[in-house]
Amino acid sequence: MLSADLVIVACMAYVALLFAVAFFGDRRARRGPGGWLSSPLVYTLSISIYCTSWTFFGAVGSAVRNGLEFATIYIGPTIVFVGWWVFLRKLVAVGRTYHTTSVADLISARFGKSSALGALVTIIAVVAATPYIALQLKALTASFQVLTYPAGAVAAANLNLKPDFAIAFWVAAGLCAFSIIFGVRNINVNERHHGVIAAIAVEAVVKLVALVAVGLWVVLGNEGGPTAMFADAPANLTNPADTFGSRWVSLVILAGAAVICLPRQFQVTVVENTSERQLRTASWLFPLYLFLICLFVIPIALAGLQRLPEGSNPDLFVLTLPFSADQGTIGLLAFLGGFSSATSMVIVSSIALSTMISNHLVMPLALSLRLAPDASARLMRRFILTARRVSIVFIVFLGLLYYRLSGSFDALAAIGLISFCGVAQFLPSLVGGLYWRRATQAGALAGLAAGFAIWAYTLFLPSFEGAFLLPASAIADGPFGLGWLRPHALFGLSRLDPLVHALFWSMTANLALFFGVSLLTDPTPLARYQSRLFIDIFRRQTESELSVMRRTAKIRDLRGIADRVLGAGEAVSLFASQNTRDHAMTASDELIATVEQRLAANVGAATARALVSSVVTSETISVEELKRLADETEQIRAYSEELEQKSREIEATADELARANRQLRAIDERKDEFLSQVSHEVRTPMTSIRAFSDILLQTPDMPAAQKQRYLRVIQEESLRLTRLLDGILDLNQPGDSGARATPAPFDPELALDQALASCEALARAAGVGIVRAKRARRAIVDGDRDRLAQVFVNLLSNAIKYNGTRAPEVVIASRVRKGRYEATVSDNGPGVPEAEREAIFAKFARGAAAGQTGAGLGLAISRQIVTGFGGTLTVAESPQGGAAFTVSLPVAQPQSSAGTTD
């Protein structure tokens, strides 16, 4: 026997160690995420919380009673974890991506953030967890009692001691304290509890080491090898054919379901997960842990049967075996291992369940009944924390109550399986919710409620053996003597094991109603939206999907809610990117979603949605759009549409590039044309300069006066050439043609004369007769004389050059009419076809008619100049049948308007 004081001191020392680990874990987490806290190893060890005192003590008991059956409890999770790629990966990705806080949160969020569903799942989870927590309290109490029994542990285990509820009470109180101190100190965005996880990881190591130590001690101390060991093995181990019946299958299914659905497993596997890497490692490391835990169960069971007196409680073999051989140290280690496995389970379960209770039961009620102190953030947070703390105490003491009420002689495994069957009811909604789009909220509610009711009736209530609600007579013969309603033989199905029977009926009802009601009802728009997010978690969402839900809310209102629930500090960081002056403005869809997500971490998805909806002024979810998008082919269509749109954009860009290219080519072409035109323009005065200089050179004895005249022409032409080049520069400056020279009043006739003089040589060379007809008198226009002369030179030279008739003649006439000075240059050449009369003035345009090789820029420049003076340059048919170009300019002085002459 160990003294109670020593055991208590050992426990206290151990708890102190856990506190230290949890404390440093929390501190490490506050310094920043990552590090060893988020390593796959710690993650896997935290999942090992699956192995509770049911495993530590109960597995051996189960092996003694039912042979290999104990292994099913670990084979089920092994299958689920090695098959992580099929289901767990999706579940964990959904939980991680959408910051799920509990299994109730996930199911409620998937089915349209339904608060009813969240509440139902929470109630089921709490009720189902009760026997499980009772199991831990029972194991703790029993092991403590056995260890401290005055007559020795072996004798105690043989006695079937009456449970000491005082010990149970203090154990429960201690567990509450630890859970509250480390689990509910603060409200996290993701409900991640780094400190607790670190402590749990340590406990996982302790229980494995303890069990392996006992196992090794048993195996190594065994003389005679395996043959001797299995000599007295129970029949179900040596002749196991009967083990593999419906109960074997049911237990594998139940254990596989439990490792997903148990609130604490969901907490450590999904909520605390930070990356897929963790899960990938856990996929083989966690089964390996289970394998190692189970490896020594059979040897310990066999050794216990051989070495301990007949009638010893097999659930305590792990503890009593070392003491029977006076191995106090190993015994104490075994006790600590069991202590460890029980405490970690209770702590994490109560934390997970308290979050669920506060988020899905207390907060929705408090908010709808206006009990929550929503005036101040501090009070609100305190309210939430208090709700969680009270929930923890409630859960643990509910377990204690179950322990008190239920038959206290049950095997540990049998109690645990009641819980497993209860939480397995979540499986259809959970799996269906992640794979089946048609699943509706009503279907999930109906299935869960029916499964829960049948479980409670066929398994949970009978486990009290008449002490609670269902009297013993009703359990034996059915309520009111109705035999077909017997809890263990519903509808006369009496040949099944009670557990298999309960699983069969509850799952049948659950599945039937889940599928049936889902098919009969339509999902709400939000449920459709959520189902798309959850089911297609690994598929890239198309843009059209993400924009299906549109909400509008004022930033100020959102901020108000965030302040109240999250506290000012977090709210500030949440709205940091928003301009404070814009608070009356409408919040973006993303901001609303972010706020809702943060709120969900504190009060659950359904409550968060209710809160946000209270300030959202309009919400539209296009059901048609969602329905359309739900179709598989429609997804492909949406993709191809997106691709098409992209390719259209690319095409448009390509078109634009092609157009730019064409433009550049055209400009390049025009540049070439322009250059040739410039040469042409420059050539005209050059020709006349050459012609006059030729004459001067060939006739040295020319009269001085004539020589003088010719030289002046040459000079004028060179000057004009200079000015022409200036003009070309002008022309290249867009939009300011003729603006360089400051306009001044001048007599246009002078410009005309200047032009005539410069063309004289050209005309003579071409044999063209120039007739000076009517002249305008006293006409004054505003502008630049040289430029006007340039225009006339252009017109005259064109008229001279392109006149192919036998007796070419150019007639020049000018007059002032209706306030306009008009000068006409007409010829008897081929004329300009009516269709081309506007085209020939286009800049850089060539005349289309044959022989019009160089024309174009001259006229364009001319028109530009004339237009710059506020006049017009037009072409018409001349009286001689050729072309008649008319320059019309507004006269500058009103008095000359009357002076129409000749």
Added chain:
Amino acid sequence: MSARDTERRGGDDKRGTRDLASVLPFAAIFLFLPPFVLTFTAPLALGGIPLIVLYIFGVWALVILCAAIVASRLAGAGARDQAFRRPDEPAKD
């Protein structure tokens, strides 16, 4: 071998590993559950240990070994995929 061949082979490897990862749980179910498991329930003992005990623990170890191989191969493939996070996935904390 050209770079493209290597890439294609890598893709095949990855696909193969994923298929293996999907098949593994079903293989485990087949091996652990009746009727297949019943073939090993004969009251035999190998070296003093009943056949069924050896079978269950042997298959268990084998399944874990396969899972470890799959996980390590997926980890190799995952490292190459790291750059391709879903664009709309919220940032992880």
